[in-house]
Amino acid sequence: MRMKTFAERLNKALRASDMSQAQLASRVGVSQPAIWRLASGQTSTSRRLVEIANALNVSPEWLMHGEEILNTERPSSIEVKNTDDNSYHIESLDIQTNSDIDVTASTGLSETIKGIIYTTEQANALFGNRSSKVVKIITVLSDSMSPSIESGDLIFIDISVNYFDGDGVYIFALDGQLYVKRLQSMYKKLAIISDNKKYETWYLDEEEFSYVKIIAKVLLRLSSDHQRFA
Structure with a gap:
């Protein structure tokens, strides 16, 4: 089932990696409350998105938009399609x-x-x-x-x-x-x-x-x- 929100995908990846919020925060160099705000849905993105995805062994695209399956093949940059093909x-x-x-x-x-x-x-x-x-x-x-x-x-x-x-x-x-x-x-x-x-x-x-x-x-x-x- 596709996770609808960033928080749902983040929590799924945390469970899959058997990693605590504090451990993730330490790996990417942010505070534990910053990760808690993401996991609880109070904030919906982070400027450490790529680092968080790498630490959790998922792709930034999947973590941000749920457009890919959970996997270990991580691209080097975030590519996101616009909803309007010409804007x-x-x-x-x-x-x-x-x-x-x-x-x-x-x-x-x-x-x-x-x-x-x-x-x-x-x-x-x-x-x-x-x-x-x-x-x-x-x-x-x-x-x-x-x-x-x-x-x-x-x-x-x-x-x-x-x-x-x-x-x-x-x-x-x-x-x-x-x-x-x-x-x-x-x-x-x-x-x-x-x-x-x-x-x-x-x-x-x-x-x-x-x-x-x-x-x-x-x-x-x-x-x-x-x-x-x-």
């Missing part, structure tokens, strides 16, 4: 309802735009074969990344990249504060760079970087520089 819906990133992140300050980002719809052809040109489930948008309200990203710009991000995936621009949390910065790997340290030269570059050593929670990698921006005609 690609991108939703705003919602930090406040994320069960894995405790952010107390997020003044640099805003959910100004609730969503954007592209045709699949446009989306493929912009995002390649990424599923709409992993592409999100959010508005940047800081000038720290100017001129690469101006205050008021929309950025498109990939929430499946919740780890350091090489040099690039990321959204990450540290000590309850949310940042959009360029991360650059250096010998035994990580540079956190603001493209705006008015802001200083700072560095984290290997131990300090373990406290960084990467939320997503920035893919591209949509400029807020509008030309008014009326």
